[in-house]
Amino acid sequence: MPANDKYYKASTLGIGKDATAAEIKKAYRTQSLKNHPDKGGSEEKFKEVSEAYEVLSDPDKRAVYDQFGEDGLKGGGPPGGGGGFGAGGFPGAGGGGGGYSFHATDPNDIFNAFFSSMGGGGGGMGHDDPYASFGGGGGGPRMRSSRGGMGGMGGMGGMGGMGGGMPGGFGGEPSAPPPPPGEVVKPLALTLEELYKGGTKRLKITRHLRTGGTEEKILEVAYKAGWKKGTKIKFAGAGNEDEYGQAQTVTFVVEEKPNPRFERDGDDLIVKVNITLSQALLGPDGGGSITKEIDQLDGRRINVTLPPGQIVQPGHETRVTGEGMPVSKAGSVKKKGDMLVKWNVVFPNSITPAQKEALRKVLG
Incomplete structure (x- = not known):
């Protein structure tokens, strides 16, 4: 198999050489979760998947790799001892003949940055997603770091200098987004007469604020004729505030009162x-x-x-x-x-x- 097919093949990302950026991201997401050491995967395999994604998600690195393979990418020079790469990493760019000199980024940093950009593991992923089983408290993923110990996403300082080493060039200090505020579930008991006709109830709730105080709110809960037991009515942002100032969703669940007839x-x-x-x-x-x-x-x-x-x-x-x-x-x-x-x-x-x-x- 040619040297410049390694990152594409089924044992790594499993994509074609004409794969789009979206397909590359999707493949990395699947393979990184499948092969992560914390999920019982191989550390070497996890490293290979991360390196493949880092290269193929960067148009410049991908172009060099597609033309000259892994040796050309990592500074071994193009096959046949060609004219070398300039400071910009492109063939014939002038100056020196030392090659592209690519060095793979720590796979855990790539993993953390990738899922941080998706919303800390919550963006678009259901509760049955394999990523949901990573990490512990604090709302953000907790991953092994090459710098020792288990670290939350907030511990990724120093990435600002990585520049081209990370896909897309992450700068600053990414931090884990706060955990979702959750919801408060309350029963909404209705008679059969009310459910036959439909209507509105005004319900008073007391919610706790981030400052330590409380606030009373009146919620107008409109229910439709014919609704069944278990129907839910949601009020986003009407519940208690957490330490980040996010307010919970208040969810009312319809219950049917017994009818004598x-x-x-x-x-x-x-x-x-x-x-x-x-x-x-x-x-x-x-x-x-x-x-x-x-x-x-x-x-x-x-x-x-x-x-x-x-x-x-x-x-x-x-x-x-x-x-x-x-x-x-x-x-x-x-x-x-x-x-x-x-x-x-x-x-x-x-x-x-x-x-x-x-x-x-x-x-x-």
């Missing part, structure tokens, strides 16, 4: 209606159909009627279409669920001997 099943409402054994067998006194009136959650009264002459079995159900909970999902064709009426046949506690005899004759 209705039970909710998704978008449907279930209600139990009692009828006597006599009504179940014979219908209402005077004949006709059994009709029951149900008070809906918005105050309307709904009549539910059984077919005339029907014998009602215990547990018999009648579905009333469109009288359930509103459907809050945007774009849903169905606007409301259904009401499911469960008929509960109430048996008498006792009957007389004469009644028993009469029933035997009727029922056989």
Whole structure:
């Protein structure tokens, strides 16, 4: 394999020679996390990956490497003893023949600087990201340093003089961003009546300030008709302040209060209606159909009627279409669920001997 393919090949970054800057970054991110010694990887492999990224992410170094390979990059001169490199590191730039004289930066510094530029390990990475398992308290990654011990990102002073040694030329003293302020979770208990109609609640919260004092805030929490248990409403920056002055997010989580008449099943409402054994067998006194009136959650009264002459079995159900909970999902064709009426046949506690005899004759 040609000498100038080493940094690209699958065992290093695993990219093509025409890889874009974004593809190089993505490959380094994957391989550095996979091969980091703190994750059980090989220190030598981690070093190779870092060196490859440092070279390929710098257009000047990459150009030299692509043309003259690793020897030309590190001062061995171009193959065949060509005219050497000038002070700028380009062939034929004039002065001296000593080559580019590239020296790899400490791989831990490259790693720390790379992830610091992404937001201290938080930028765009989910909680299942392998990087999340690095480090300890303080919010920033804690990496091994060639200067000894475990150091946070704030301990990267001295990088200002690295110039071209680091991809992009990092200057100053990068420091770890503060840890995210987190969130405060509070319950939002709502009745079925409130969830049927939707509305707004004004809730007072007390939050702690960075200065040590407290502050009261009124939050207007708007909830939509049909919302279900577990729905979250977030107020960014409304919670307690941390030592950096960042305010937590306040998150309200919907809870449903029990209802004495209705039970909710998704978008449907279930209600139990009692009828006597006599009504179940014979219908209402005077004949006709059994009709029951149900008070809906918005105050309307709904009549539910059984077919005339029907014998009602215990547990018999009648579905009333469109009288359930509103459907809050945007774009849903169905606007409301259904009401499911469960008929509960109430048996008498006792009957007389004469009644028993009469029933035997009727029922056989």
